[in-house]
Structure formats: C-alpha cells, structure tokens
Amino acid sequence: MAQVRVTVDGVEYVDDVEPRTLLVYYLRERLGKVGTVVGCDTSNCGACTVHLDGRSVKSCAVLAVQVDGCEVTTIEGLARDGELHPVQKAFHECHALQCGFCTPGMILQAIDLLGDNSDPDEQEVREGIEGNLCRCTGYQNIVRAVQSAAQAMKPGAAARVEAPVTVAGD
Amino acid sequence: MTTTAESTTPELGRSRARKEDARLLTGRTRWTDTIALPGTLHLSVVRSPVAHARITGIDTEEARRLPGVLGVYTVRDLAAEGVSLPCSWSITPDQKTPHHPPLAVDTVRFAGEGVAVVIARDAATARDASELVVPDFEDLPPVLDMEAALAQDATLVHPDFGTNASAHWVFDSEEAGTGESADRLIAAAESDSDSVVIRRRYRQQRLIPAFMEPRSVLVDPTGEQYVIWTSTQVPHFVRIFMALMTGIPEHKLRVIAPDVGGGFGGKLQVTPEEVLCTLAARKLGRPVKWTETRSESMLSGHHGRDQVQHVTLAAKRDGTVTALKVEILADMGAYLVLVGPAIPILGAYLYNSIYKFDAYRLECTNVFTSKTPTDAYRGAGRPEATFAIERTMDELAAELGRDPMDVRRQNWITHEEFPFTTVAGLHYDSGNYEAATAKAVELFDYDGLRREQQQRRDAGDPVQLGIGISTFTEMCGLAPSRWFGEQGYVAGGWERASIRMLPTGKVEVVTGASAHGQGHETAWSQIVADQLGVAFDDVEVLHGDTQIAHKGLDTYGSRSLVVGGIAVVNAAKKVIAKARTVAAHLLEASEDDLEFSGGRFTVRGTDKGMAIGELAFAALQAHNYPEGVEPSLDSSATFDPDAFSYPHGTHLAAMEVDTETGRATLRRYVCVDDVGNAVNPLLVEGQVHGGLAQGIAQALFEEANYDEQGTLVNGTFVDYTLPSAADLPSFTTDRTETPSTTNPLGVKGVGEAGTIASTPAIVNGIIDAVRHLGVTEIEMPCTPQRVWRAIQEAQGRTTQETPIDTHSPGAGLGSIDPNNPQEEEVQ
Numbered sequence A: 001m002a003q004v005r006v007t008v009d010g011v012e013y014v015d016d017v018e019p020r021t022l023l024v025y026y027l028r029e030r031l032g033k034v035g036t037v038v039g040c041d042t043s044n045c046g047a048c049t050v051h052l053d054g055r056s057v058k059s060c061a062v063l064a065v066q067v068d069g070c071e072v073t074t075i076e077g078l079a080r081d082g083e084l085h086p087v088q089k090a091f092h093e094c095h096a097l098q099c100g101f102c103t104p105g106m107i108l109q110a111i112d113l114l115g116d117n118s119d120p121d122e123q124e125v126r127e128g129i130e131g132n133l134c135r136c137t138g139y140q141n142i143v144r145a146v147q148s149a150a151q152a153m154k155p156g157a158a159a160r161v162e163a164p165v166t167v168a169g170d
Numbered sequence B: 001m002t003t004t005a006e007s008t009t010p011e012l013g014r015s016r017a018r019k020e021d022a023r024l025l026t027g028r029t030r031w032t033d034t035i036a037l038p039g040t041l042h043l044s045v046v047r048s049p050v051a052h053a054r055i056t057g058i059d060t061e062e063a064r065r066l067p068g069v070l071g072v073y074t075v076r077d078l079a080a081e082g083v084s085l086p087c088s089w090s091i092t093p094d095q096k097t098p099h100h101p102p103l104a105v106d107t108v109r110f111a112g113e114g115v116a117v118v119i120a121r122d123a124a125t126a127r128d129a130s131e132l133v134v135p136d137f138e139d140l141p142p143v144l145d146m147e148a149a150l151a152q153d154a155t156l157v158h159p160d161f162g163t164n165a166s167a168h169w170v171f172d173s174e175e176a177g178t179g180e181s182a183d184r185l186i187a188a189a190e191s192d193s194d195s196v197v198i199r200r201r202y203r204q205q206r207l208i209p210a211f212m213e214p215r216s217v218l219v220d221p222t223g224e225q226y227v228i229w230t231s232t233q234v235p236h237f238v239r240i241f242m243a244l245m246t247g248i249p250e251h252k253l254r255v256i257a258p259d260v261g262g263g264f265g266g267k268l269q270v271t272p273e274e275v276l277c278t279l280a281a282r283k284l285g286r287p288v289k290w291t292e293t294r295s296e297s298m299l300s301g302h303h304g305r306d307q308v309q310h311v312t313l314a315a316k317r318d319g320t321v322t323a324l325k326v327e328i329l330a331d332m333g334a335y336l337v338l339v340g341p342a343i344p345i346l347g348a349y350l351y352n353s354i355y356k357f358d359a360y361r362l363e364c365t366n367v368f369t370s371k372t373p374t375d376a377y378r379g380a381g382r383p384e385a386t387f388a389i390e391r392t393m394d395e396l397a398a399e400l401g402r403d404p405m406d407v408r409r410q411n412w413i414t415h416e417e418f419p420f421t422t423v424a425g426l427h428y429d430s431g432n433y434e435a436a437t438a439k440a441v442e443l444f445d446y447d448g449l450r451r452e453q454q455q456r457r458d459a460g461d462p463v464q465l466g467i468g469i470s471t472f473t474e475m476c477g478l479a480p481s482r483w484f485g486e487q488g489y490v491a492g493g494w495e496r497a498s499i500r501m502l503p504t505g506k507v508e509v510v511t512g513a514s515a516h517g518q519g520h521e522t523a524w525s526q527i528v529a530d531q532l533g534v535a536f537d538d539v540e541v542l543h544g545d546t547q548i549a550h551k552g553l554d555t556y557g558s559r560s561l562v563v564g565g566i567a568v569v570n571a572a573k574k575v576i577a578k579a580r581t582v583a584a585h586l587l588e589a590s591e592d593d594l595e596f597s598g599g600r601f602t603v604r605g606t607d608k609g610m611a612i613g614e615l616a617f618a619a620l621q622a623h624n625y626p627e628g629v630e631p632s633l634d635s636s637a638t639f640d641p642d643a644f645s646y647p648h649g650t651h652l653a654a655m656e657v658d659t660e661t662g663r664a665t666l667r668r669y670v671c672v673d674d675v676g677n678a679v680n681p682l683l684v685e686g687q688v689h690g691g692l693a694q695g696i697a698q699a700l701f702e703e704a705n706y707d708e709q710g711t712l713v714n715g716t717f718v719d720y721t722l723p724s725a726a727d728l729p730s731f732t733t734d735r736t737e738t739p740s741t742t743n744p745l746g747v748k749g750v751g752e753a754g755t756i757a758s759t760p761a762i763v764n765g766i767i768d769a770v771r772h773l774g775v776t777e778i779e780m781p782c783t784p785q786r787v788w789r790a791i792q793e794a795q796g797r798t799t800q801e802t803p804i805d806t807h808s809p810g811a812g813l814g815s816i817d818p819n820n821p822q823e824e825e826v827q
Helices: A023-030 A086-093 A103-116 A122-128 A140-152 B021-026 B061-065 B123-130 B182-190 B235-246 B272-284 B294-300 B340-348 B382-400 B404-411 B433-444 B446-459 B481-487 B520-532 B560-586 B612-621 B681-700 B753-773 B784-794 B803-807 B822-826
Strands: A002-008 A011-017 A049-052 A055-058 A071-073 B041-047 B053-059 B069-073 B114-120 B134-139 B165-172 B195-207 B216-220 B226-230 B253-256 B288-291 B304-316 B321-333 B359-368 B463-473 B495-501 B507-511 B539-542 B594-597 B600-603 B609-611 B635-639 B648-658 B664-674 B732-735
Touching: A011 A023, A023 A049, A049 A103, A055 A103, A086 A103, A086 A140, A086 B021, A103 A122, A103 A140, A103 B021, A122 A140, A140 B681, B041 B123, B041 B272, B041 B294, B053 B114, B061 B069, B061 B123, B069 B123, B069 B272, B114 B123, B114 B272, B165 B340, B182 B195, B182 B304, B182 B321, B182 B359, B195 B382, B216 B272, B226 B235, B226 B272, B235 B253, B235 B272, B272 B288, B304 B382, B321 B340, B321 B382, B340 B359, B340 B382, B382 B404, B382 B463, B382 B753, B404 B433, B404 B463, B433 B446, B433 B463, B433 B648, B433 B664, B433 B732, B446 B463, B446 B753, B463 B753, B495 B560, B495 B612, B507 B520, B507 B560, B520 B539, B520 B560, B560 B594, B560 B600, B560 B612, B560 B635, B600 B612, B609 B612, B648 B753, B664 B681, B664 B753, B681 B732, B681 B753, B753 B784
Parallel strands: A002 A071, B041 B288, B226 B253, B321 B359, B507 B539, B664 B732
Antiparallel strands: A002 A011, A049 A055, A049 A071, B041 B114, B053 B134, B069 B114, B165 B359, B195 B304, B216 B226, B216 B288, B304 B321, B463 B648, B495 B507, B495 B635, B594 B600, B600 B609, B648 B664
C-alpha cells in the first residue's frame, strides 16, 4: 500500500492505495466520483478524462500514486454554485451529447483545448478532441459546442450568453 | 392537432435542448456499473482463447485458493447445461437453432465464449483469479469462411445438424403474386441484345457496434424480488426470457435499464452474463455484478453485418430495370442469438428500394461459423440491402454510359404514384423522392462538382473527384404484430404508454420504449405538452424499469416514436376523454358544449372553464364526481401499428481519391432526409449525424478481422478503428417533410436512416473517382491500401497480398502496408 494525498473537486483526501490502482478506479471506487467512467482498456476512448493540475489526462493511464500532492478536477467539480461551466452549457444548447457516456471526458478535454487555443477553428477542434471517442453524435454538434463555448468564454462575452441553465438537484 | 394550445407555441416541431442532459453533463448519470449495493460480489468470465475445441478439463484449484474468491463455477456447477439463451426468431419453420448454454459445456464454438466464471469480493480479484483458471482444450478446426462452410466435407459447428446451414429463406415476386419471375426475366435479358445484365458480388464486412458504455449487469437477490440492473435496450425482453430460462417466476423479477450508454442494436440482446449473474446471485444469496472490459465487449458482444451478396440486375438498354435477383450468405457466427437470424430478412423486402421493378427474387442462407454471433447493428439488414441496390444502380449507369442520378430517376416511384405496393409486397404510404433529390442536388452543387470532376480528369490530376449517390428508403417502426407473427418472430410489435395525472397538475408519462441516448424524455414531453396543453417542464417521462413500465417492447428498429410515441398520443386522448366527462359534470354543461384547448375545458360561448390540472385534483378528492365514473384521469394505451413507416432521402458524397496513395477523403456530404414531421428537429439532426458517422465508418474504416485460427485480431480500440472527430467532416443535413399517412403524428423513424443511406454513397463516390482507371469494385472498408491496390490491379500492375490485407482493415487510418515491397516499386 502507498499513501496518496490528493485534492479532488476541491476536497482533500488521504488514502492508502494499492500501487497498481489506476486513478480512474481510485476516483470511482474509493471516492465515489462515478461521473468519471471507464470506456476502454487501452487508453483510446478518453471517457475517463479528468484534469490533473489543470491539464487533461486520461485517468486510466495514470496511477493513483502518481497524483500524490496534485489537484484533480472531474466532471462533478465543474459547475459552480449550480451554474454550469460554459462548455457544459454549450454541450446542452448545441445537442452535443446523446447517450452521454463520452460527455464528461469530452467536456474536460474541450476545456483543456480552449485553454490552449481560445478561438479554435473547426479543424483545430477536431484535432484537439481526437483522443476522445463518441459513437452517437458523429462529432458535428460537439465541434459546434466547443466553438460556441469559445465565443461565450471570451472576455466580455457574458452579456451575450443566455440565462444560465440551472441544474436540477444541485 | 385539435387539442394543441392556441395561445402557446406548439411543441411539435420545436428544436428543444434535452431535459435529460442535466444529469449527463454533470456526472450524475446512473450507469449500471455506477450502482453499488452493500455486499456486492463481482463476477469475471473465463473465456476461451480458441475458436473451436473440445474442453477436456478445467483446472480451477489455483483460482479457488486466491484470497477473496468465493467460487469458481463451470456451467455444470451452476446446473445450467440445460439453459439455452433465447433466439426469438425462426425465419423458416425448419430453421436449425442450436442449444446455447450461458457457458460452453463440452465444446467451445468461438473465441471469447465463456467456459467458467469466478466470483470474488471485488472486480480486480475476480479478474486476477480468472487468469488462474486453466481450461484444457483439444483443438478442432475452426469454420471461418461461409462459402467453404457449406461445402460437403466442411467441419461442422454443430455436428448434430449435419450442415452449417441454419436456414434457407426465399422470396419470389411471382410466387408472392407481387410481380413476375426474376429468373425468367433475367434469362430473357441475357438473350436480348436490347438488354443488359449486371452481376456483382458485394461483401458486407463484419462490424462491431461499439457502444461507448461497456455492458454491465448487477443482480440483487436479497429482497422479495430479484432486481436486475442491466445495460440493455430491452429490459422487458430480459425479464420474460430470464423467467423462462431460470425458472424464477416472472413476478419475482424486476429488470431495470438505468441510463444506458448507447446500443445501436448491440444491446438488443439477452446475454450469457445476465443469466450468469442471476444464477450466481441465486446460489450465493448476495448481489453479483459483472462489468465487461472493452476487449471482452468486442470479443463476446454480438457483431453486426457479415454477409456476402450476389446481385443480378436486368435492365433494358434504355435504362429501365426489369428484374433483380439477390443471393445472400449471412454469417450467424456460432449460435443464433436474439434476433440474429432475421437480420438479413429485415433487409430482404427492401432491395428493390425506391424503384419500380417487374420482378424480384431473394434467397438467403444463414450459415454457422466459429465466430462471435451476429445480430442487430444499426440498420440491421437495411444497410446491406441499400448498399447492394445503390451500388448496382451505379454499375448499371456506368454500363449504359448514363448519369447515375438519371438512371435512378427513370426507375423510381414518382410522388403521384403513392400509395404504392412494391414488387416485394410492401405498401409504401407516402414519399417524394423528387423533392428530396432536388434539394440535395442543389445543396451539393451536383452540376458544379460534375464539371470539376471532368476538369480533374482532363488534367490528369493525381487527386481525382468522385460523386457518390445513395437514394434510399427503409421500413421502420417495427412492427405490426401480425407481420411479426407471419415472419416467425415470437414477440408482438405494439407499444404501451400510460399517463398519470398528478393532483398538483404535473404529469407522469410511462413508456414501454427504453431509451439509451435518443432523447425520449424530451420528445415524449413535447408530445404530451401539446396533447394535454401542459407545460413541457411539467411532464416527467419514466421508462426502463419493469416495475414502473410493466409492459413494453423496448427500443430497436426505429420503433420508439412511430409506435411508442403514438401510444403516448392515444393515452393522452383517453385522459382528455375522461377529463371531459368530469369537466362537464363540474361545469354543469353538456360534454358536447365543451372545448378543450390550451390545457383547459371551456363551455362554448361562456368564460366558464377548468384546467386539466384542476380536474386531476377533483379526481383526487372525488367529493363531487359524476355518478358511476371512476375517480381517475389516468389512462393507458397500447398501440399496434398496422403499417411500417418509410423514411427516405437522397445522400450525396464528394470523395477525393489520391490515386498515388489510395487515400480516399470525404470532402462534402449532403443529405436530405424525409422523416415526415419532426417532433424535435434538433434531435432528428443529431440522429442523422450519428447515423452518418457509423455508415461512413463501414465504408472507410471498420472491420472485425479474424485470423486463420479464428481469433479476433483487432478486438480493441487500438486496432478496431472507430472514427475520431478528426476523421470526419461536418455534414450538410436538411429535410423534406412528407408526413406519413399511417400514424396521427405523421412521423417516421429516424434512428437508422443515416447509417442505412451513407455507406453506398461513400463507396459509389470512391469508385466514381477511379472508374476511368478501370476500377469497378473495392471491398469495404475502402482503406488506402485497398483503393491503391484496386487501382494498380485495374492498371494491370501486380500487387502482393500480405497478412495485413486480410487480417486488419487496411492497417489503420491512412497507413500504408509496411510489409509490401511493391509499394516503393510502383511509386
């Protein structure tokens, strides 16, 4: 067993973990962060994407012991006071999800992409989310959502954005 | 619709963002694997690595000794040798349907078939232990090729049958009285200099549905009922068949499909693991969970397609098609699973598609092989049919030197001719192929692209342009129960809906359809909001739990809206009828004097009225209720359609083919679909986008490949090349609206349309780009290697086959065979 001290979605945890435990299973099984899902076993699908110290990682490709001293953000930590992150909001408005299984990872990857490039063109979005697979949408509305979120996140853009979508239950 | 609120915007036709998104966007989703019960044990399946072998022993000792392991069971330990997983469809009375136990008994018949299960305290221990189970096999030769499987001396997958043929199904328009004899017309055409006969062989490669959520099952035996959570499209099927298989009485079983992460037909199944978890939970008295890995999913979940089609088409030299004959071999894999044998038959009535042919004959032979069983995958038979006819119409046009769109126009049913009974005996209620085509041709700039194509040809451009056409129709909304009965299916085709009027004015809608990404919660809310005149947000849609939706026939075959949605409409009409009686009583008016509009009954000519919510409250109190009327507005309806719906459309693809590398790039894709009235255009568009991606992926990227030993060699997302965002362009989608006349909403199904139409558009486009080089056929997926090779061969150059050609779909996206020395020589 190895000890990890990690902050996940703003809460600090200290846990003993088996050295072989992958971050995604630590999040799901120890912390109950089941919004982060497992879609494959080869790090291809990106469904398990989270942010590690502000950058996107596939949490099936990171050992829990590697995140000692780090900060992790999952899909469950994005909304603030019940208000969705602009990328979550754009996914909703643009119908960028159907079954929703890839959605948490796709959103976290899109936020990472927008951190690097605040105004990506279509091809840049497509290449930026290439490591996240979706089987439902054909990606078209995901691309549209990411570009729409980019506009909404520009400085001074808030006034043009529609009223926030409230999340029932939050 | 008479009851639509006049004062508010109608919901039907409104592009609403979905109400189900809120939980999916925030990680509050209830996937089966997310559900955790105290005391849950975990099941892992030990799978055969070999395709065909006798099991001579299974050593479980070491696995049993691993701490945390509660049991290692073979099928005998579970007393399940006699249990057979269901095949619910006999396409012929003499169909050979093998016994199909949840784990192999003495013989394994495909690589990936389970031979034992391990139950442990956690999933990791169960998997560790399953690797310690050592089965001993005596190898048998695998049966891999369908044509060889039918030869006299072939190895038999099920020796008791004496053949690898499961069934032989025939449709003949002369025998059916729907047309002439195809054999006779083809023979006549062969000896007529004024006719042409086109013969082609197409291969529909094996595909993997690859839904994003791996399947998962959790069975809790600890309460009064067994509760089964499962990632399925068909909870109602699972409940009935589980009762029949295990002997657990049906009323002691509750099946819940919580949030389900995609299906595409891949979760239209009753699985071995559902049975195994139930049997293990019964044996141990504790909850048992199984969640598959992606590799397990691809190896053991059912596959789709895998057919060989021989097509013969006869036409006059003026372009009029006279006869079509199709012979199909369909690979069933090692067993017949839920609706597997019927998949080719669901396409069999559609090879004539939108056209008027004089004669049609189809013969289908279902064949056993030592591979993973096949069953529904998006489109299920109809993509295969559409591909065959649309590819062949292009070949006819090429033979006659005509524009392929003109040849289609010459043969299709014109909009004045509806309703139209086809040569396959289907009654098409409506359609307007001219309108959809005209719109698509304009959006695509068909004439402009044809000019560019000619310019590039004239200039000898190494990157050639091709235009691919696919005009299609499909039958969806499975199905009139009577039709199912005639086809040998055990289930009916109706759907059920209930509406509960809550006393505070809110509404619960219970549907027997079982959504897994489609957006039923939103669409059904829109339908009910219009019908009852209540607010969209005041409607809650409940589904996917046999205790709540106790009757239903689930979601597949683009049936949910055209069958389930109509049941919702009918239930709402009953609510209004009941409410009318109560309103008349309370308003002291005749029922005939009441108008219902905007959710309110008013007495004609007065300002007296009551809202439907007030009437629901009156039903709760029942203090002042009409004599002899039961105090409830709640209503249910079961709708059995009397016809299919027939969406259609025109899809156009501009393909750029690099003749030096073989790389085919989709430059522009335009489709105009006619799905009748759209409840929610945003959702319709989403369904089309996703459908296109899957159909295009069949044309360009995907194939499940087996080696000579019968091993699936690309059973992971590393090498089964699902398209990513970077592999696809944005599509131009549009619609025409020709309302269906067979249902009160005028709607048609949309879930499968994009997949059905797009595959031949892509392949026709690639071949159109290189036809002048002599290429007439390229097998799917049309990877750079296959395209390049087809060009070389058409030019009379030799190429060398390598294992990569046969065992991988072209070695990935855009890669060139590294083992092929010919590659450099030609360049």
